[in-house]
Amino acid sequence: MNKWIVETKNFKIDESVVLECGTELSDINVAYETYGELNDKKDNVILLFHALTGDAHAAGYNSDEDKKPGWWNDMIGSGKAFDTDKYFIICSNILGGCKGTTGPSSINPKTGKPYGLDFPVITIEDTVKVQKKLIDSFGIKKLIVAGGSMGGMQALQWSIDYPDMVKATILTATTSRLSAQGIAFNAVGRNAILQDSNFNNGDYYDKTHPEKGLAIARMIGHITYLCEESMHNKFGRRFQDKDKPDFDFGVDFQVESYLQHQGKIFVDRFDANSYLYITKAFDYFDLAAQYGSLEKAFEKTNSKFLIMSFSSDWLFPTSQSLEIKNALIRAKKQVSFCEIQSPAGHDAFLLEFEVQTKIIKSFLRNLE
Amino acid sequence: MKYNVKKTKGLKPNYDIVSKMVKENSSVLDLGCGEGELLKELVDNKNVKGLGIEINQDYVVKALEKGLQIIQDNIDEGLKDFENGQWDYVILNQTLQSTVKPDFVVEEMLRIGKKVILSFPNFAYWKVRFDLFFNGKMPKSDFLPFEWYNTPNIHLLTINDFFEFCKKRQIKIEKAIYCTRGKIKNSIFKATANLLSEEAIFLITR
Numbered sequence: 001m002n003k004w005i006v007e008t009k010n011f012k013i014d015e016s017v018v019l020e021c022g023t024e025l026s027d028i029n030v031a032y033e034t035y036g037e038l039n040d041k042k043d044n045v046i047l048l049f050h051a052l053t054g055d056a057h058a059a060g061y062n063s064d065e066d067k068k069p070g071w072w073n074d075m076i077g078s079g080k081a082f083d084t085d086k087y088f089i090i091c092s093n094i095l096g097g098c099k100g101t102t103g104p105s106s107i108n109p110k111t112g113k114p115y116g117l118d119f120p121v122i123t124i125e126d127t128v129k130v131q132k133k134l135i136d137s138f139g140i141k142k143l144i145v146a147g148g149s150m151g152g153m154q155a156l157q158w159s160i161d162y163p164d165m166v167k168a169t170i171l172t173a174t175t176s177r178l179s180a181q182g183i184a185f186n187a188v189g190r191n192a193i194l195q196d197s198n199f200n201n202g203d204y205y206d207k208t209h210p211e212k213g214l215a216i217a218r219m220i221g222h223i224t225y226l227c228e229e230s231m232h233n234k235f236g237r238r239f240q241d242k243d244k245p246d247f248d249f250g251v252d253f254q255v256e257s258y259l260q261h262q263g264k265i266f267v268d269r270f271d272a273n274s275y276l277y278i279t280k281a282f283d284y285f286d287l288a289a290q291y292g293s294l295e296k297a298f299e300k301t302n303s304k305f306l307i308m309s310f311s312s313d314w315l316f317p318t319s320q321s322l323e324i325k326n327a328l329i330r331a332k333k334q335v336s337f338c339e340i341q342s343p344a345g346h347d348a349f350l351l352e353f354e355v356q357t358k359i360i361k362s363f364l365r366n367l368e
Numbered sequence: 369m370k371y372n373v374k375k376t377k378g379l380k381p382n383y384d385i386v387s388k389m390v391k392e393n394s395s396v397l398d399l400g401c402g403e404g405e406l407l408k409e410l411v412d413n414k415n416v417k418g419l420g421i422e423i424n425q426d427y428v429v430k431a432l433e434k435g436l437q438i439i440q441d442n443i444d445e446g447l448k449d450f451e452n453g454q455w456d457y458v459i460l461n462q463t464l465q466s467t468v469k470p471d472f473v474v475e476e477m478l479r480i481g482k483k484v485i486l487s488f489p490n491f492a493y494w495k496v497r498f499d500l501f502f503n504g505k506m507p508k509s510d511f512l513p514f515e516w517y518n519t520p521n522i523h524l525l526t527i528n529d530f531f532e533f534c535k536k537r538q539i540k541i542e543k544a545i546y547c548t549r550g551k552i553k554n555s556i557f558k559a560t561a562n563l564l565s566e567e568a569i570f571l572i573t574r
Contacts, residue, residue: 325439329449337439338428359432366435 004077006033006060006070008100011092013133023120027109030134031056031100032092035076036084042140046082047131048072048091049147049154052221052278053270055099058091074353081357082146083364092134094154095127096277104273105205115273117202122277124150124285128157135165144364145303146170148349149316150278153285156324159303160287168367169303170360173313173349175320176294176327177286182315185224186279189217193272202273214272215263222262227312227345231255294327305335306363308356310348336363382487382569383409385545385552386461389485389571390414394456397421397481399443399473400463404431411436416457421446444468450480459485462567466520471533478539478574487569492526492562493548511566527562534572543571 008031016026033056038045048058050071059076061069075081082089093101096119104119111118131154135143145155145166152174159169178186196213198204226234239245240257251257291297305328309321318339328335340355342348349356383406390396392414398407401420404427410416420438422428428440439446443460444467458481460473465488467473477484489511490496499507506516514521525533527546534541546553546565553565561568 322441325441326449329439330451332451332454334437335439336432336437337441338425338432339440341425355429358429362433362435 003064003066004060004069005064006035006057006062008033008056008062010100011134011137013130017126017129017133019120019126019129020123021121025102025120028095028102028130028133029100029106030092030095030102030130032090032134033057033059033070034091035059035082035089036087038088038138038140042138043142044087045135045138045140045143046087046089047135047143047145047158048076048082048089049131049145049151050091050094051147051149051151052282053218053266053275054151055097056091056093056101057099058089071350075357075360081353081360083361087144087364090134090138092131094278095130096122096274096281098271098274101130103271104202104277105271114205116205117273119273119277122281124153124157124281125161127281128154128161131158132162141165142167144168144170144367146172146360147174148172149174149346150282152316153282156287157285159301159305160291160297163300163302166301166303168306168363169301170306170308170363171321171324172308172356173310173316173321173346174324175316176297176324177288177320178283179317179320182224183283185220185315186283189220190276190279192216192220193276196272199272202276204272209267210272211267214267214270214275215260217272217275218266218270219259219263222259224315225345225347227314227343229312229343230345230347233343234258294323295330298328298331298333301331301333303333304363304367305333306359307335307337308349308359309337309339310342310344310346310352311339312343313346313348315346381405382461382547382550382567385547385569386459386485386487387414389543389569390416390457390459392416395454396457396459397450397455398459398461399447399477400460400466401431401436401438402427404434404436404438406459406461407431407436408434443473447473447476447480452479453482455481457481457483457485461485461487462489464488465523465525467523470523470525474533474539475537478572482573483542484572485569486572487567488525488530489521490527490546490562490565490568491524492528493566494563495566497563527565527568530568530570538574540573541570542573545569 011030013028016024057070059070059073093099096103098105104115108115145158147155152171159166193213196210198208199210235254238254240254245252287297288294309318325337342352344351395417398420401422407418407420411418431438458477496507546561548566
């Protein structure tokens, strides 16, 4: 079968954007992909948001040589949950990222060198502001927003910041604010990067990168994306390619080998500074604090909401989805909610596509 | 979400009867809505603005597939965020007997709904009594198909129990409908309803 080839495109924002921290950022590039066709009325749009380390490449393949499709390929395409026969689907790389959209590894026009830590600290609201420019460039006035994990935070922010544009919001495995536990894991990840002897205060682009720190950050991240049950099912206490331990400090267990592998492949595709900036935006996100209460945050929204959580997700637990649901009820907004049974932990939102597909399809059909 | 509230199996749907009690274009909250058949009927035929609450994931998915607005939650705890009198009707169809705190649930329904429609299988129905009396075992029927050890019906009640409950709590019974085999039998029963009806449907207010 022929591969579905999609191209990552670039959009240059021709004006500067004032960020929440007060800094004005100019020469912003946004990397994005689209799937399906925009109709004449420009009202068949779904804007998707990727999670912490994702990118604009949500579906299909970028080239014939690509081994893996985009990160939500199971959900996007002809007849799938996000049906390209009906909808025009857009996914862009987040501000501060390292996959095409301007971030700390981009060239600072003032110095001609990568920003490094001169890049301003960004928030989820800033990332949404940048996405809005991309949407405006298409002349789109109404849209549906959808995302999982940190992508869900952006979807929430969209529904609040642009109430007249967002007609429906689909949230999977997300939260209106990360728990102290979630912040703690991010903090350890950032510390691993900051303490790496190659970090050099973020100025490492022409030298060896802080790969050890970034790999450790990724290993910690992966622990939080799984759960006890999924780790037990995947690895148990099995040894890696051996029957008995080596009695040294190398890799003995399969779970160690898995984490090490995840760390290793991550440093080839991700920038340590981007990890710092994006996890910080993640930690700062707190709708209740920003608007006085979660209910107040939703006051002006005109969106219908669909919320899905996963039973074994302890990073973005069901209780946090229920918080959003309850606030929406108090704000008298239309909301549907389902907790999907899954042993896959937080990763479930990328894996359990069958039930999600059923639910999302019905929800979208009902909007028509 | 610790437990599962299942709909009573093998039940003859009383949807027509319940549906007739609901005014057109009203707002309806259906608690323990199962796969959403009743709610779908109300949305399609009475143009109601409807929301269903159901605990079982499979039912939630099926109800969502009908295009309904559904929240997966526990009705013993999930009503607190609704405002006083927010709904024209709050319906609890054949589910009261499987709630953990039925008294609290009824109070909450009366708080958030202008009118409450409530139905339950009558445990004083003569066949149920007959079963217990002659067989000496927990009764089983179309309405009560479960074994004593796996029944979701943990708070069984009779029509007389419900009258007493309403009297004690100053709850007004606006309408009482007694059914057997899905057919209304009010004209025949009256005084003997507690013995002769299999199911009761009440419209109550405060």
